[in-house]
Amino acid sequence: xxxxxxSELADLYLYGELAGQEEDGIEQHLHGCAACRTAFDxxxxxxxxxxxxxxxxxxxxxxxxxxxxxxxxxxxxxxxxIRNLFFEWWRPLALSARPIGALALVALGFFSSRLxxxxxxxxxxxxxxxxxxxxxxxxxxxxxxxxxxxxALDETxxxxxxxxxxxxxxxxxxxxxxxxxxxxxxRVESIEILKGHATSADVRDALLTALRNDPNPGVRFKALxxxxxxxxxxxVRKTLTFVLQNDQNPGVRIQAIDLLTQRQDTALVGTLxxxxxxxxxxxxxxxxxxALEEMNASVGTF
Amino acid sequence: MALSAAAAVSARLAPNIEEAELIRxxxxxxxxxxxxxxxxxxxSVLGLAMNLLRSPEDARDAYQEAFLRVYKNIHSFRFDxxxxxxxxxxxxxxxxxxxxKRKIRKEEPAQVETSEGPIDRTYMIEEDRAAGDxxxxxxxxxxxxxxxxxxxxxxxxxxxxxxxxxxQGMRLxxxxxxxxTTEEAAKNCLFRATQKMxxxxxxxx
Numbered sequence: 001x002x003x004x005x006x007s008e009l010a011d012l013y014l015y016g017e018l019a020g021q022e023e024d025g026i027e028q029h030l031h032g033c034a035a036c037r038t039a040f041d042x043x044x045x046x047x048x049x050x051x052x053x054x055x056x057x058x059x060x061x062x063x064x065x066x067x068x069x070x071x072x073x074x075x076x077x078x079x080x081x082i083r084n085l086f087f088e089w090w091r092p093l094a095l096s097a098r099p100i101g102a103l104a105l106v107a108l109g110f111f112s113s114r115l116x117x118x119x120x121x122x123x124x125x126x127x128x129x130x131x132x133x134x135x136x137x138x139x140x141x142x143x144x145x146x147x148x149x150x151x152a153l154d155e156t157x158x159x160x161x162x163x164x165x166x167x168x169x170x171x172x173x174x175x176x177x178x179x180x181x182x183x184x185x186x187r188v189e190s191i192e193i194l195k196g197h198a199t200s201a202d203v204r205d206a207l208l209t210a211l212r213n214d215p216n217p218g219v220r221f222k223a224l225x226x227x228x229x230x231x232x233x234x235x236v237r238k239t240l241t242f243v244l245q246n247d248q249n250p251g252v253r254i255q256a257i258d259l260l261t262q263r264q265d266t267a268l269v270g271t272l273x274x275x276x277x278x279x280x281x282x283x284x285x286x287x288x289x290x291a292l293e294e295m296n297a298s299v300g301t302f
Numbered sequence: 303m304a305l306s307a308a309a310a311v312s313a314r315l316a317p318n319i320e321e322a323e324l325i326r327x328x329x330x331x332x333x334x335x336x337x338x339x340x341x342x343x344x345x346s347v348l349g350l351a352m353n354l355l356r357s358p359e360d361a362r363d364a365y366q367e368a369f370l371r372v373y374k375n376i377h378s379f380r381f382d383x384x385x386x387x388x389x390x391x392x393x394x395x396x397x398x399x400x401x402x403k404r405k406i407r408k409e410e411p412a413q414v415e416t417s418e419g420p421i422d423r424t425y426m427i428e429e430d431r432a433a434g435d436x437x438x439x440x441x442x443x444x445x446x447x448x449x450x451x452x453x454x455x456x457x458x459x460x461x462x463x464x465x466x467x468x469x470q471g472m473r474l475x476x477x478x479x480x481x482x483t484t485e486e487a488a489k490n491c492l493f494r495a496t497q498k499m500x501x502x503x504x505x506x507x
Contacts, residue, residue, distance in 0.1 A: 011496035057352040065365045
């Protein structure tokens with residue numbers, strides 16, 4: 001083997017990527033050639049220096065990457081997001097439904113036992129309300145002298161009201177339902193129905209209030225959907241900006257930035273610049289940066 | 303370091319029944335299986351991206367894009383190669399795209415932005431020999447700058463082969479498989495890369 005070929009193959013030799021014959025050839029040549037041995041030692045030193053120049057990720061980067069990934073995956077998997085949201089608001093609903101279920105069983109037992117009396121008047125009386133669900137609360141129980149039991153019940157009768165959202169009374173009931181603090185499921189359903197009528201000032205205000213204040217992210221998502229068509233209105237943009245800066249849920253913030261950056265708005269520059277440095281979600285940060293670039297604004301604050 | 307990385311690679315290339323079950327679970331929509339799969343590989347993926355792209359932000363983007371692609375396309379994984387090879391094909395393609403765009407933009411600022419503020423790239427190298435020795439530290443920083451400059455002269459593909467061989471400790475056959483080329487072509491690429499590196503470092507070492 002010549003000095004020239006040893007020099008050429010020295011790196012592959014150091015990586016162990018040469019065939020056995022070539023390795024033997026190099027080793028034999030180095031054994032007998034002092035100049036090549038010196039050059040080879042130098043080359044080995046270069047390799048060692050390169051090893052030392054390995055670049056390590058900063059501390060916490062892996063944890064941050066994992067956090068971003070699992071968040072982004074949820075956003076890209078609407079099925080799982082919807083399922084999570086469903087469970088999020090279903091949990092309190094399910095808990096609050098337990099006493100109602102228990103009461104329903106009591107009521108069922110109560111009416112069944114009375115029906116077995118075969119009292120004609122009573123049967124007629126019950127038949128008249130058979131189509132209307134009743135929830136009952138037992139207030140007191142008391143034995144009487146004849147050996148019977150006297151039970152005091154409070155009964156609430158459910159009433160069904162049907163009508164169009166264009167009917168002012170129906171809209172008022174829906175707006176009240178959208179604010180029912182004790183029932184997350186009812187609020188989600190109400191906002192879902194109302195979101196198609198955001199052109200009404202009262203509905204729009206209800207959507208804005210829900211987006212800004214509702215503790216349930218499922219309700220806030222529905223409100224955001226309802227506001228999509230009117231995202232250019234100043235009042236809506238004001239609330240979207242508030243949400244972008246303050247909402248704890250990254251999914252809500254992502255939707256807010258998407259709506260806000262649908263069109264160029266120089267009034268947003270300051271907010272976007274602040275978010276570039278403080279926002280924890282990488283998608284939101286990138287959207288902020290892109291929007292700033294599109295407006296020829298600087299990405300950072302000085 | 304290279305030897306232990308090579309051993310890890312060999313272990314991953316070997317058939318792994320548990321991993322196959324994990325992948326099938328992910329294909330059936332098991333979210334926790336996906337997280338387990340990610341945690342098995344993401345440290346080496348991030349290390350590769352960081353060392354190749356030399357920017358925490360770019361490495362972070364590459365990490366996210368790679369695993370989202372895995373998540374989206376895992377149903378098409380047919381076990382005709384190891385998962386490691388399949389994953390590294392995705393990661394290397396993403397990193398190659400980054401490197402090519404960077405070549406076009408010709409930008410590689412001396413400082414990088416991190417969550418702790420802007421820092422000099424050369425401070426991020428794994429440096430243990432220079433601790434407590436200012437002269438050695440200065441020498442290391444100068445060498446680091448020279449190496450960065452030499453790496454910049456490599457084509458994206460040369461850079462990739464060099465990274466996979468030198469820092470990830472992978473064999474040329476595996477590199478060829480990942481980069482969808484032959485072992486011989488990977489060898490030629492590595493040869494060109496080392497020649498350029500040698501010329502770039504000059505008589506520094």
